[in-house]
Amino acid sequence: MTIRVGIIGCGSIANQRHAPEYTNNPHVELSFVYDPNPDRAARLAERFSAKVADSWEYIVDHPDVDAISDCSTNEMHHVITTRALRAGKHVLCEKPIATTLEGAQSIVLAAAESGTVLMIDHNQRLVAAHEMARVLLQSGEVGKVLSFKTNFGHKGPEYWSINASNSTWFFKKDRSALGVAGDLGIHKVDLLRFLLDDEISEVSAYAGALDKKDEQGKPIEVYDNMVCILRTASGAIGTASFSWSYYGDEDNSTILYGEKGMMKIFANPDADIEIIKSSGERKHYKVGAIQTNEHQTNSGVIDAFVETIRFQGKPVVTGEDGVRALEIIQAAVESAENGKSVSTLPKHG
Numbered sequence: 001m002t003i004r005v006g007i008i009g010c011g012s013i014a015n016q017r018h019a020p021e022y023t024n025n026p027h028v029e030l031s032f033v034y035d036p037n038p039d040r041a042a043r044l045a046e047r048f049s050a051k052v053a054d055s056w057e058y059i060v061d062h063p064d065v066d067a068i069s070d071c072s073t074n075e076m077h078h079v080i081t082t083r084a085l086r087a088g089k090h091v092l093c094e095k096p097i098a099t100t101l102e103g104a105q106s107i108v109l110a111a112a113e114s115g116t117v118l119m120i121d122h123n124q125r126l127v128a129a130h131e132m133a134r135v136l137l138q139s140g141e142v143g144k145v146l147s148f149k150t151n152f153g154h155k156g157p158e159y160w161s162i163n164a165s166n167s168t169w170f171f172k173k174d175r176s177a178l179g180v181a182g183d184l185g186i187h188k189v190d191l192l193r194f195l196l197d198d199e200i201s202e203v204s205a206y207a208g209a210l211d212k213k214d215e216q217g218k219p220i221e222v223y224d225n226m227v228c229i230l231r232t233a234s235g236a237i238g239t240a241s242f243s244w245s246y247y248g249d250e251d252n253s254t255i256l257y258g259e260k261g262m263m264k265i266f267a268n269p270d271a272d273i274e275i276i277k278s279s280g281e282r283k284h285y286k287v288g289a290i291q292t293n294e295h296q297t298n299s300g301v302i303d304a305f306v307e308t309i310r311f312q313g314k315p316v317v318t319g320e321d322g323v324r325a326l327e328i329i330q331a332a333v334e335s336a337e338n339g340k341s342v343s344t345l346p347k348h349g
């Protein structure tokens with residue numbers, strides 16, 4: 001069975017992850033690509049031997065397309081992904097699932113009613129060190145997790161976007177909506193849920209547009225830095241920091257402090273995972289580096305999506321996971337705006 005795929009949105013993530021990983025998957029034919037910027041679509045199509053479509057609707061309605069990757073900008077996800085699901089296509093939707101809860105819920109409902117696969121690209125779950133960390137945590141290596149610290153920061157999307165400039169959509173409120181929180185933070189709240197197998201129940205946050213300027217030289221409309229304090233349903237407390245102004249190097253580290261020791265993930269250059277027990281015993285695991293903006297390795301996301309379609313399984317990141325991550329990030333933004341802690345327990349039914 002060959003799965004015929006269309007990619008909607010031909011920016012950096014399509015170029016660096018979706019198109020190459022589909023091309024490397026033996027069960028996939030990359031059929032169509034679309035971007036409102038025709039040059040970007042033409043370049044991607046030429047590089048990966050696909051056809052250019054004149055509209056995204058052409059792809060989602062095409063009878064010979066089985067699945068799509070929604071790599072459009074954030075404000076379009078709920079429009080494109082909902083319509084594609086309702087047209088019977090399987091969808092791998094980029095994160096954040098949507099810019100509003102209503103949009104996210106329309107996607108989840110469309111997936112439930114169509115019976116097709118919906119997966120959200122919270123790729124951090126598929127990073128080998130994170131998969132292994134979850135297994136080690138579940139086997140009790142550091143005991144019950146009491147506290148945690150997770151960070152995700154790099155020098156900013158104006159260095160990553162296909163429009164590598166300070167006019168990038170990532171800096172516009174009506175398109176990115178949630179700034180660094182929806183770009184990087186959403187990965188980390190999803191990762192915490194995955195690693196801890198727990199729900200985030202409460203968040204308090206500080207945030208600001210501390211550094212980035214738009215094309216007029218004014219501070220950008222969305223936050224470029226956010227620091228959160230989080231509580232989980234089982235009572236752990238920890239911090240999460242997200243930044244577009246970590247100059248010099250990326251930070252994608254997570255540290256979990258348990259009753260029997262600590263686990264450091266991507267926090268020691270000599271070990272992807274380091275466990276330090278209260279006895280002083282140290283264990284180092286080398287399982288593979290995480291992707292960085294400069295160095296994209298195979299994310300495993302595309303293969304996981306294809307396998308889910310082929311074997312009619314449950315995706316490793318569901319639409320509901322996408323909704324939960326969005327709810328937590330929206331609560332963090334609300335807390336930063338109102339100066340109060342906000343409950344993040346599920347609001348959806």
Ligand SMILES: NC(=O)c1ccc[n+]([C@@H]2O[C@H](COP(=O)([O-])OP(=O)(O)OC[C@H]3O[C@@H](n4cnc5c(N)ncnc54)[C@H](O)[C@@H]3O)[C@@H](O)[C@H]2O)c1
Nearest residue numbers: 009010011012013037071072073074076094095121161162
């Ligand atoms: N999962 C991850 O690790 C990860 C990493 C980067 C980006 N992303 C997400 O991927 C999406 C795309 O980001 P990017 O980094 O490729 O941005 P980008 O700026 O490099 O590219 C965005 C592309 O979307 C196109 N676009 C704009 N409006 C569109 C529309 N109506 N229909 C189709 N395409 C449209 C633009 O022309 C542009 O080519 C965003 O939602 C972003 O949050 C996810």
